[in-house]
Amino acid sequence: MVNMAVKIGSLTLQNPIMPGSGCCSDEIDRVYDVTQLGAFVPKSIEIVPREGNPVPRVAETPQGLLNSIGLPTYGLPYFLQHQLPVYLRFGIPIVVSVSAGTAEEFASICRQVSLPGVAGIEINISCPNKEEGGRAFAMGADSTLRVVKAIREATSKPIWAKLTPNTGDIAEVAVAAEAGGADALVVANTFLGMAIDTETFRPKLGNITGGLSGPAIKPIVVRMVYQCAQAVRIPIIASGGIMNAADVVEYMAAGASAAQVGTANFLDPAVMPKILSDLRKFCQDRGFGNVTELIGRTLRLEPATTLVA
Amino acid sequence: MPVHDHLAVRERGGVRPQPIFSDHGRVLRNDHVAGEYWHMELEVPNGMADAAPGQFYQMMCESRATSGPMPFLRRPMSIYHFDRQRRRLEFLYKITGLGTTALAQYRCGDLLGLVGPLGVGFRLQELWKHILIVARGVGLATLAPLAEAAHQHGIRSTVILSARSPDLLLSKDRFLKNGAAVSVIVDTDRSSDVENVERLIRGFHAAYPFDAFFTCGSNRLLKLLKTLSRELNVSGQVAIEQQMACGLGMCFCCVRPIERGGRIEQLRVCHDGPVFALEEVNSW
Numbered sequence: 001m002v003n004m005a006v007k008i009g010s011l012t013l014q015n016p017i018m019p020g021s022g023c024c025s026d027e028i029d030r031v032y033d034v035t036q037l038g039a040f041v042p043k044s045i046e047i048v049p050r051e052g053n054p055v056p057r058v059a060e061t062p063q064g065l066l067n068s069i070g071l072p073t074y075g076l077p078y079f080l081q082h083q084l085p086v087y088l089r090f091g092i093p094i095v096v097s098v099s100a101g102t103a104e105e106f107a108s109i110c111r112q113v114s115l116p117g118v119a120g121i122e123i124n125i126s127c128p129n130k131e132e133g134g135r136a137f138a139m140g141a142d143s144t145l146r147v148v149k150a151i152r153e154a155t156s157k158p159i160w161a162k163l164t165p166n167t168g169d170i171a172e173v174a175v176a177a178e179a180g181g182a183d184a185l186v187v188a189n190t191f192l193g194m195a196i197d198t199e200t201f202r203p204k205l206g207n208i209t210g211g212l213s214g215p216a217i218k219p220i221v222v223r224m225v226y227q228c229a230q231a232v233r234i235p236i237i238a239s240g241g242i243m244n245a246a247d248v249v250e251y252m253a254a255g256a257s258a259a260q261v262g263t264a265n266f267l268d269p270a271v272m273p274k275i276l277s278d279l280r281k282f283c284q285d286r287g288f289g290n291v292t293e294l295i296g297r298t299l300r301l302e303p304a305t306t307l308v309a
Numbered sequence: 310m311p312v313h314d315h316l317a318v319r320e321r322g323g324v325r326p327q328p329i330f331s332d333h334g335r336v337l338r339n340d341h342v343a344g345e346y347w348h349m350e351l352e353v354p355n356g357m358a359d360a361a362p363g364q365f366y367q368m369m370c371e372s373r374a375t376s377g378p379m380p381f382l383r384r385p386m387s388i389y390h391f392d393r394q395r396r397r398l399e400f401l402y403k404i405t406g407l408g409t410t411a412l413a414q415y416r417c418g419d420l421l422g423l424v425g426p427l428g429v430g431f432r433l434q435e436l437w438k439h440i441l442i443v444a445r446g447v448g449l450a451t452l453a454p455l456a457e458a459a460h461q462h463g464i465r466s467t468v469i470l471s472a473r474s475p476d477l478l479l480s481k482d483r484f485l486k487n488g489a490a491v492s493v494i495v496d497t498d499r500s501s502d503v504e505n506v507e508r509l510i511r512g513f514h515a516a517y518p519f520d521a522f523f524t525c526g527s528n529r530l531l532k533l534l535k536t537l538s539r540e541l542n543v544s545g546q547v548a549i550e551q552q553m554a555c556g557l558g559m560c561f562c563c564v565r566p567i568e569r570g571g572r573i574e575q576l577r578v579c580h581d582g583p584v585f586a587l588e589e590v591n592s593w
């Protein structure tokens with residue numbers, strides 16, 4: 001028997017597998033029993049309803065997906081009344097993902113979702129589709145510190161800061177989020193990208209640019225998790241191109257305590273239970289009694305000092 | 310009362326949503342039919358073929374036989390025929406790009422990844438006696454199971470099949486088998502012109518009034534049916550398409566503007582459709 005439980009700050013999850021925000025909804029309950037997941041992160045919501053971006057909203061790339069969904073949301077009141085109760089009925093920790101345009105709005109929405117039953121709040125300070133040119137708070141350490149601080153004052157719920165890979169020094173941003181009072185980091189959201197149809201010379205996305213996800217981004221995000229894990233003490237939740245249990249092992253070895261599965265749900269909606277059972281089997285086969293034994297294994301290795309001639 | 314309340318399976322007094330399967334089907338045949346059209350039949354795991362007309366499946370198009378590039382996402386395909394007891398699913402598809410090209414490479418015995426059944430299908434009402442089905446191109450794949458269901462419920466179908474040329478009129482026999490009165494119209498002799506289709510529909514309606522209109526596959530025909538539906542006060546349903554990623558309603562990429570409750574909403578074709586009321590959908 002492998003103990004699959006992991007701790008994310010004060011929160012204990014029965015296992016480290018959960019969906020990435022925007023990649024799973026309550027519909028998944030028609031595919032399998034969601035109570036097996038470690039936690040559930042619904043799609044990011046905002047205070048006021050938004051329609052989202054023009055179509056086409058996705059484009060395929062080799063081993064990847066570009067999206068410019070643009071955070072369509074029915075708004076906070078609708079979420080609280082109609083969607084949150086459905087998620088809370090799952091009976092597993094629900095981490096509500098929120099987004100906003102200013103630090104004040106972020107604080108306000110976090111205050112309003114700090115309700116009984118909500119296990120934590122993931123702050124999407126990294127959406128590349130929100131502002132013109134794909135700017136986001138988490139692109140800079142200063143703006144990150146400012147927004148996380150404002151949110152910390154507004155809620156006592158655990159805060160997971162979702163970082164963007166679209167920054168020069170993600171470790172610096174990670175440190176700022178920790179200093180601001182985040183309880184955990186989600187590393188990372190999508191990479192700002194673009195694709196052009198060579199027949200028509202038009203951008204393949206209605207919004208011109210969008211976020212790249214899927215296996216194509218995984219090596220870069222593994223590097224980022226590895227760097228962040230060295231820079232902060234708070235737990236890290238990996239997000240980027242996870243398709244199978246081996247990818248989760250890789251991220252955990254790089255320093256992640258848990259993993260979010262995004263795009264893979266679109267290719268196979270039943271992928272998360274499969275990842276979970278394969279991860280358990282991996283631990284069993286390798287003689288790890290606790291899945292937490294995987295966390296940071298690569299970080300703790302002696303550096304290879306000699307080159308083999 | 311809708312005959313196909315397929316979204317909910319009634320169970321133990323409560324209502325359980327229809328399950329969605331993610332599994333594999335075994336290809337029984339995959340044959341070229343005519344032009345760019347192919348026909349695939351699969352044997353699927355228990356329960357997976359428990360679908361409703363108008364619903365669809367997401368197909369993993371990654372045939373072993375192709376060495377070329379494979380699409381990253383699945384491709385949505387309407388059910389052309391389903392048989393719960395024999396666990397059979399059939400699809401009629403047109404080769405248009407990467408995914409459908411790979412799909413045509415599957416051979417008898419191959420396993421194909423399928424997710425479904427998905428979406429909201431067509432709804433038939435108990436009291437209806439006569440429906441009109443207008444299909445163009447692969448749209449007839451989507452509408453074929455509707456004629457079958459109507460037949461099973463004692464509802465007569467009048468079908469207008471539209472195609473570019475006579476050799477591409479694919480499922481006439483299937484519709485005939487289901488007791489439908491079939492008219493075929495083609496571009497080559499201009500019988501598919503909108504004026505002619507309108508004349509046909511008005512004639513049929515005068516002889517034996519329709520209770521509902523159904524269509525798929527053509528923007529021109531959608532426009533015509535919307536107009537006639539308003540004028541003749543006959544309700545209608547249309548199956549529409551949009552590029553999809555997940556197919557379950559999770560990613561919000563396949564939205565289209567739908568007029569509902571007096572306002573226009575960006576609804577998900579995969580989750581809120583692909584079948585919508587005629588008056589909700591604007592032609593494009």
Ligand SMILES: Cc1cc2nc3c(=O)[nH]c(=O)nc-3n(C[C@H](O)[C@H](O)[C@H](O)COP(=O)(O)OP(=O)(O)OC[C@H]3O[C@@H](n4cnc5c(N)ncnc54)[C@H](O)[C@@H]3O)c2cc1C
Pocket residue numbers: 365380384385386387388400401402403404405406407408409410447450451549550551552553583
């Ligand atoms: C609910 C639904 C049911 C469908 N049923 C059938 C069917 O029964 N038979 C059939 O032949 N086709 C059907 N289609 C269309 C089919 O999904 C597309 O033709 C297919 O995805 C094209 O894939 P490809 O890789 O071959 O082409 P690609 O190279 O991906 O694309 C070729 C062209 O098709 C467009 N396209 C891609 N995906 C879709 C899509 N999902 N919907 C509309 N256009 C798209 C692309 O933008 C491009 O212009 C259905 C689509 C939907 C949404």
Ligand SMILES: Cc1cc2nc3c(=O)[nH]c(=O)nc-3n(C[C@H](O)[C@H](O)[C@H](O)COP(=O)(O)O)c2cc1C
Pocket residue numbers: 020021022023043044065067069071097124127162188189190212213214215217239240241242260261262263264560
């Ligand atoms: C279609 C789509 C929608 C997404 N929506 C959100 C969102 O609403 N909020 C958010 O924080 N991240 C969102 N993401 C990012 C994912 O949660 C995830 O961080 C990212 O896609 C990288 O992981 P992946 O490669 O496993 O998909 C979205 C990603 C995709 C592909």
